[in-house]
Amino acid sequence: MGNASITTRGLNHFFGKGDARKQAIFDVNLEIERGSLTILMGPSGSGKTTLLTLIGCLREVSDGSVSVLGHELNNADEDLLVGLRRRLGFIFQAHNLHESLTSTQNVLMGLQVHGGGNPQKQRDAAHHILNLLGLADRRDYLPSNLSGGQKQRVAVARALVSNPEIILADEPTAALDKESGHKVVQMLKSLGKARGTTTVMVTHAPRILEMADRIITLEDGHIVSDQRQ
Template sequence: MEVVKIENVTRVYQIGKLETQALRGVNLSIESGEFTALVGPSGSGKTTLLQMIGCLDQPTSGRVIIGGKDVTKLNRNQRADMRRGTIGFIFQFFALIPTLTAYENVEMPLLLNGHSPKERQERVMELLKAVDLTDRANNRPDQLSGGQQQRVAIARALASKPTLILADEPTANLDTTNGKQVMDIMKKLNKETGVTFVFATHDPRVISYASRVVTLQDGLIEKDSSS
C-alpha cells in the first residue's frame, strides 16, 4: 500500500529578489513499512522534501498525497489534523518539553487527541518499555543523556499510532554508541509495528540501516536504490 506519493513537486523560495529552487519536479512513491533514507549534501533538497511529506510546507507546484489524501488541497487546520493523526516526527534536537518528565512528553500527543487517562497510561508505559526507558519515566530531559532524550522522542512520535514516522537527522547530536542504539530501536519498531520510517540524513551510520536510499542533488532525485 502506498503511504506517500510525490507528483512533480517543485518548491521555490523567494527572499527579496533572490529566488532559490529547492525542489525541481520530484516524483517519489513510498510503500507501507519501508525504512527509507533521503540523502544528499547540504542544499540538495532532502529536508525540504521531508517537510513536504510532513505537511510542514506546501509545494510551489505539484501534488503531495499522504495515505491516499491530496494534502496540497487541505487548509492549515486540516494539515495540522493530518500531522496529529497520521504522522510522527523525530527531530535532530529532540524537541522535548523541558519542564515535563519523559512520561509526560510521551503522553502529550495522547492528551491532545483526547485519550482517556487509562488509555494514556497503558500506551505511554508500553512505549517507554519499547525504548527501554521505563526506569526514566519520571526524569526531565535535563536529567537524561542525548541518546535517552532521542529515545523519548521516538516513543512520543509513536504515541498516536501514526502510519508514518519522519526523522530529520536523528543521530546528528549523538555519539556513535547512542546513534547505533537509536537506529537499532527505530529499525526494531519498524519491523515489529510495520510503521513506515522516512529520514533525512548524511550520516553513513544511519544510511547503512536503510532498506532504500533516495539520493537528492540540486533539488532532483539522482539515484534511488533498495538493498
C-alpha cells in the same frame, strides 16, 4: 500506487519572492511503499529537510503534487492538514522537549493531540515505549537531568507512542551512541513489518544505511540516485 503511503509528482518548491526567489526542490517524483524504511541522503542544502517538511504537511505544497495516505496536499484545506499531521510522527534533530515536564509527561504530549483516551492506558503506553528505549529509570526525570542522547530517545518515544502511520525523522540518531541509534532504527524497522508503519529518515550515519529498504540521494534539490536494497 495502491500500496504507496507517499507519492510525489512533478514536485517543485521555492523560497523567497521576486529577485530573491530560489528553487529548492526540482521535479521530484517518488512513490514510497507502505511499511518501508527510506533514507534521504545528500550534502547540506540539498533539499532533504525541505522535502521531509513538504511530505509532513509542515510547508505548503503549491507546485506539483504530494499525496499522503491517499490525500492530496496541494490546495488542501487546514482541517485536512491538521487531521493528517495527527496520523504522522515527527522526530527532529532538536528534541524540542518541554523543560518543565518529565520524560513520561513529554511522551504523553504525543497522545494528547488525539484528545480523549483512558489516562491510565495512556500512561502505561508511555511507560512501555520509554522502557523499550532503555529509559525505564528516567521516566520521572526532567530534561535538565537527562543527557543529550536520553533527551533524543524521549523525543523518539513521543513520536512513536501514538502508533503513527508515517514517521518522518530528521537526523534522529545524531545525538545517540551507536547502540542506541541502532536500537531506534531497529524499532522503526519492526514497526514497518508489524504495523505497516512507513519511515522516511534523513541521516548521514553509515551504520544505518545498511538497514534501509531504499536510499534516495539529493543534490541541489534534484534526485541523483534512488537505490533499493
